[in-house]
Amino acid sequence: MQSPLAPKMQWIEPSTMPLIPTFRIMNEECVxxxxxxxxxEVTPEKVLGWYKNMLTGESVGELYLGSARTALTSLRLVHIMDGIMFEAQRHGRVSFYMVSHGEEAVxxxxxxxxxxxxxxxxxxxxHGVFLQRGFEVKDFMSQLTANKNxxxxxxxxxxxxxxxxxxNIHxxxxxxxxxxxxxxxAAYALKMLALEDAGKAPAVAVAYFGEGAASEGDFHGALNVAATRDCPVIFMCRNNGFAISTPASQQYRGDGIASRAIGYGIEALRVDGTDVLAVYEATKEARRRALEDGGRPILLELMSYRISHHSTSDDSSAYRSGKEVDVWKSTRHNPIARTSRWLQSKGVWTEEQDRQARAEIRKxxxxxxxxxEKVKKxxxxxxxxxxxxxxxxxxxxxxEELKRIMLKYPEEYDCDQHEGGISGL
Known part of the structure; x- marks a missing residue:
C-alpha cells in the first residue's frame, strides 16, 4: 500500500464525511x-411484466398485525402470494412463511x-428473484406444502x-x-472457467442478503476474498431497515453497508430500492462492471423498508409504530404503488386492469x-x-428400525400421505 506521509496527524472522522447518495430515476411523484x-429496452410493456411479477407476491387479503387484523391494499404476484400464504399459515395449511412486502422492486x-x-x-x-427467473406458482406451492414435486x-x-x-438459484x-x-x-469458479473457455458466455455470481446478515463474519470474509481474487460477484444488500426486531440504527454506526465495501477496495452504489427502474439500471451496470477487465466484485445497497412482519412468527407492532409503517405503504414509498402509477402515466395500465389482474393472480x-395440498409427500x-x-x-x-416401528404403530404415522406409503421406505 502506498500512502503519502504527513507531518501532522490527520484523523479520519466519520461524522465529517459526506453521506453516500442514493441513486434513483423516478422522483417521489413517480416521474x-x-x-x-x-x-x-426498458419499455412500459416490459415494466408491466415486472409489475405483474411484483403483484404475484403482494398481499391481497388480511394480514395479522399483532392482535388486530388490518386490510392491506392489493399489490401483485409476489405481493398477492405473500398475503395468501400468510393467511394459509394462520389457518394451519403451512407451518411457516416469510413475506417481502415493500421489497418487491428490489x-x-x-x-x-x-x-x-x-x-x-x-x-x-x-421470492421475486425466483419468480422473475422462471419459477412458477406451482413450484412455490410444491415447496411450501412439501409435496413430492x-x-x-x-x-x-x-x-x-x-x-x-x-x-440457476441455489x-x-x-x-x-x-x-x-x-x-x-462460485464467482471465482466462473472466472477460472472463463479463462479455460474464451467462447463461454460470461457470467457473474450474485449474493442477496439483508443488512443484518452484513454483521456476520461470512460477509467480511467473502468481500475480502472477492476483492483480493478479483471475483466477478455482485453483493446485493437489501437494507430494509430491520434485522427481525433490531432497527438499522442499533446495528451499525457507519454510513450503511455501502461504506463497508470501500474498506475492502470494492466499488459500491446505493440505490432507491422502491424504484424498480433504478434497481434495474443499477444492477445492469453492476453486472457490466463485474465482468470487465477479467472480473471484480461490486456491492449494491438497495434501500427499502420491510412493510410486513419479519415472518409469521413475528409481531412487528412490538418494536415499531403503525404510523411508521403507514408512511412506507404510501404511494411515495411503496414500490408496487409507485410502479403502478408510472405505468398508468404511460397509458399501458388502468385501475380496472389492476383489479382484474389481482383477482386472476389470487385465483x-x-x-x-x-x-x-392434494399431491402426495x-x-x-x-x-x-x-x-x-x-x-x-x-x-x-x-x-430398518424406523420401518419396524412404523409397521408396529401404524396409527401413529401418516405413511399413507407419502408416495408409495410404508413400502416407499
Missing amino acids: VEDESMVSP MVGSAAALAPEDVITTQYRE DPGKGRNMPVHYSGKSKV AVASTLGTQIPHATG TIITELTEA PVLRGVFSDVYAELTEEAEAQR
Whole structure:
C-alpha cells in the first residue's frame, strides 16, 4: 500500500464525511426526471411484466398485525402470494412463511437485469428473484406444502426454495450469511472457467442478503476474498431497515453497508430500492462492471423498508409504530404503488386492469395451493438418501428400525400421505 506521509496527524472522522447518495430515476411523484437514464429496452410493456411479477407476491387479503387484523391494499404476484400464504399459515395449511412486502422492486428489478447463466444465492425473502427467473406458482406451492414435486424433497422448512436446475438459484438456507462466501466461491469458479473457455458466455455470481446478515463474519470474509481474487460477484444488500426486531440504527454506526465495501477496495452504489427502474439500471451496470477487465466484485445497497412482519412468527407492532409503517405503504414509498402509477402515466395500465389482474393472480395462487395440498409427500426413503452415494451400514440399520416401528404403530404415522406409503421406505 502506498500512502503519502504527513507531518501532522490527520484523523479520519466519520461524522465529517459526506453521506453516500442514493441513486434513483423516478422522483417521489413517480416521474422520470432524466429519460436518458432509462435503457432503450426498458419499455412500459416490459415494466408491466415486472409489475405483474411484483403483484404475484403482494398481499391481497388480511394480514395479522399483532392482535388486530388490518386490510392491506392489493399489490401483485409476489405481493398477492405473500398475503395468501400468510393467511394459509394462520389457518394451519403451512407451518411457516416469510413475506417481502415493500421489497418487491428490489427482487424483480434486479433479477430482470441478470442473465440466465448467472449463479444466484439468496437469503429467504427473494421470492421475486425466483419468480422473475422462471419459477412458477406451482413450484412455490410444491415447496411450501412439501409435496413430492419439491426439488428439496420436503426436507426443508417452507420458503426455503430450491431452483438450481430450473432457474440457476441455489437452495435457500436458514443459516444467515452463509450464501455470501458461497457466491464468492462460485464467482471465482466462473472466472477460472472463463479463462479455460474464451467462447463461454460470461457470467457473474450474485449474493442477496439483508443488512443484518452484513454483521456476520461470512460477509467480511467473502468481500475480502472477492476483492483480493478479483471475483466477478455482485453483493446485493437489501437494507430494509430491520434485522427481525433490531432497527438499522442499533446495528451499525457507519454510513450503511455501502461504506463497508470501500474498506475492502470494492466499488459500491446505493440505490432507491422502491424504484424498480433504478434497481434495474443499477444492477445492469453492476453486472457490466463485474465482468470487465477479467472480473471484480461490486456491492449494491438497495434501500427499502420491510412493510410486513419479519415472518409469521413475528409481531412487528412490538418494536415499531403503525404510523411508521403507514408512511412506507404510501404511494411515495411503496414500490408496487409507485410502479403502478408510472405505468398508468404511460397509458399501458388502468385501475380496472389492476383489479382484474389481482383477482386472476389470487385465483391462480389459491388454485395451485389447493392442488399442491392434494399431491402426495415425497417417498419416505428420501429421509436417508442423498447424503452418501450408498447407504452406510448405520443408516441402513436406522432405516430398518424406523420401518419396524412404523409397521408396529401404524396409527401413529401418516405413511399413507407419502408416495408409495410404508413400502416407499
